[in-house]
Amino acid sequence: MTRNVLVIGLGLIGGSIALSCQKAPNTKIYGFDLYEKTRQQARELSIVHEVVDDVLQAASIADVIIFGTPVNATLDWLEKMKEWPLKDNVIVTDTGSTKGLIMQKGKELSEKGIAFIGGHPMAGSHKSGVQAAKTHLFENAYYILTPLEHEKEERIKELEDLLKFTLAKIVRIDASKHDHMTAVVSHFPHIVAASLVHQLDSEQQSYPMTSMLAAGGFRDVTRIASSNPLMWKDIVLQNREELLNQLNSWQDEMNRVKSILLSSEEETIEQYFAAAKEVRDKLPINTGAFYTTYDLYVDIPDYPGVISEVTGYLAEEQISITNLRVVEAREDVFGILVISFQNADDRENAQKCLSKRAKYELYMS
Numbered sequence: 217m218t219r220n221v222l223v224i225g226l227g228l229i230g231g232s233i234a235l236s237c238q239k240a241p242n243t244k245i246y247g248f249d250l251y252e253k254t255r256q257q258a259r260e261l262s263i264v265h266e267v268v269d270d271v272l273q274a275a276s277i278a279d280v281i282i283f284g285t286p287v288n289a290t291l292d293w294l295e296k297m298k299e300w301p302l303k304d305n306v307i308v309t310d311t312g313s314t315k316g317l318i319m320q321k322g323k324e325l326s327e328k329g330i331a332f333i334g335g336h337p338m339a340g341s342h343k344s345g346v347q348a349a350k351t352h353l354f355e356n357a358y359y360i361l362t363p364l365e366h367e368k369e370e371r372i373k374e375l376e377d378l379l380k381f382t383l384a385k386i387v388r389i390d391a392s393k394h395d396h397m398t399a400v401v402s403h404f405p406h407i408v409a410a411s412l413v414h415q416l417d418s419e420q421q422s423y424p425m426t427s428m429l430a431a432g433g434f435r436d437v438t439r440i441a442s443s444n445p446l447m448w449k450d451i452v453l454q455n456r457e458e459l460l461n462q463l464n465s466w467q468d469e470m471n472r473v474k475s476i477l478l479s480s481e482e483e484t485i486e487q488y489f490a491a492a493k494e495v496r497d498k499l500p501i502n503t504g505a506f507y508t509t510y511d512l513y514v515d516i517p518d519y520p521g522v523i524s525e526v527t528g529y530l531a532e533e534q535i536s537i538t539n540l541r542v543v544e545a546r547e548d549v550f551g552i553l554v555i556s557f558q559n560a561d562d563r564e565n566a567q568k569c570l571s572k573r574a575k576y577e578l579y580m581s
């Protein structure tokens with residue numbers, strides 16, 4: 217029998233889940249988006265097997281319904297869904313970055329006999345929209361499920377049986393713990409990134425050249441400030457309490473920094489950075505980190521055509537790259553070419569290819 221899956225919200229996350237679930241056997245993926253233009257793009261990009269204009273009709277035959285909508289829109293849909301004619305055994309899930317309010321709504325659905333299992337794939341990007349969707353977005357990332365306490369194991373397993381095609385590592389976490397931890401590692405950093413950009417912008421009034429000096433460090437720390445503002449408005453509103461707590465801790469931390477700066481104690485200041493470096497250096501890489509990239513650093517010599525030489529070798533062995541940039545690593549070298557790949561295998565093949573063909577020094581992050 218065919219398993220019918222309906223994805224509502226065909227942007228970066230909904231689109232990527234739809235693409236990966238297309239690999240599931242005996243499964244037909246339907247998709248709906250609020251915007252006609254997105255529905256059209258989803259058709260052109262074959263994001264789902266069938267894009268529908270009538271969401272209610274598709275929902276009535278769905279075995280699994282997945283929301284890829286901004287979290288406030290998901291709450292609205294879940295409220296409406298209480299009145300929908302659905303299959304008896306339907307499983308409803310979402311992909312939202314917040315879980316507390318969504319699970320409250322999920323509980324209301326469950327009281328009406330609709331199984332709701334919250335979900336949050338912990339991978340993504342500052343990019344948004346259907347055109348940014350990709351099949352491998354969630355590979356190796358954590359995919360959090362937040363089932364209600366009494367949820368039947370069999371239903372959770374059914375959902376896991378579909379989501380395994382994302383190649384993510386599925387874990388279960390209680391919704392309130394989820395909202396606490398994601399406030400720390402995801403939501404609050406977005407506020408900090410946006411605040412640093414605001415600070416730069418106000419400095420520009422007096423020192424217009426400042427942004428031209430915003431090199432690697434500033435760009436690294438503020439990349440996520442380029443994320444979708446509507447999506448982040450919803451997230452911070454839904455996780456407001458946790459974020460206010462994080463803000464208090466951050467203010468305490470800034471006061472600590474202020475006092476050690478005022479003290480001018482060299483050892484304490486160095487220790488502040490050293491302790492942070494130790495923790496940062498031990499963060500897991502490529503094990504569910506956000507925005508997993510598979511970068512290869514190539515120490516290239518300075519002669520014309522060297523970049524096309526490197527990319528030419530890779531092209532000859534059919535190794536595709538997702539990004540390319542040169543970073544000024546040290547003053548005495550031309551630069552380090554950073555090549556990004558879609559997955560670890562592509563990066564390993566590239567490393568083998570380049571070590572065979574040339575004598576560049578190669579490093580991995």
Ligand SMILES: NC(=O)C1=CN([C@@H]2O[C@H](COP(=O)(O)OP(=O)(O)OC[C@H]3O[C@@H](n4cnc5c(N)ncnc54)[C@H](O)[C@@H]3O)[C@@H](O)[C@H]2O)C=CC1
Nearest residue numbers: 225226227228229250285286287289312313340341344345
């Ligand atoms: N962007 C990221 O890196 C991650 C986002 N998430 C969560 O995934 C969800 C989707 O985020 P993205 O895919 O990044 O956003 P997106 O903006 O790329 O996609 C959202 C899609 O939902 C559609 N949409 C908006 N309101 C709608 C409505 N009322 N009904 C139907 N469709 C509607 C939009 O047209 C758009 O195509 C959000 O809840 C977000 O919190 C989770 C993990 C990572």
Ligand SMILES: O=C(O)C(=O)Cc1ccc(O)cc1
Nearest residue numbers: 313338339340341342506507
């Ligand atoms: O771009 C990044 O690094 C992100 O922060 C991606 C992201 C955004 C929202 C989430 O709920 C999870 C991951």
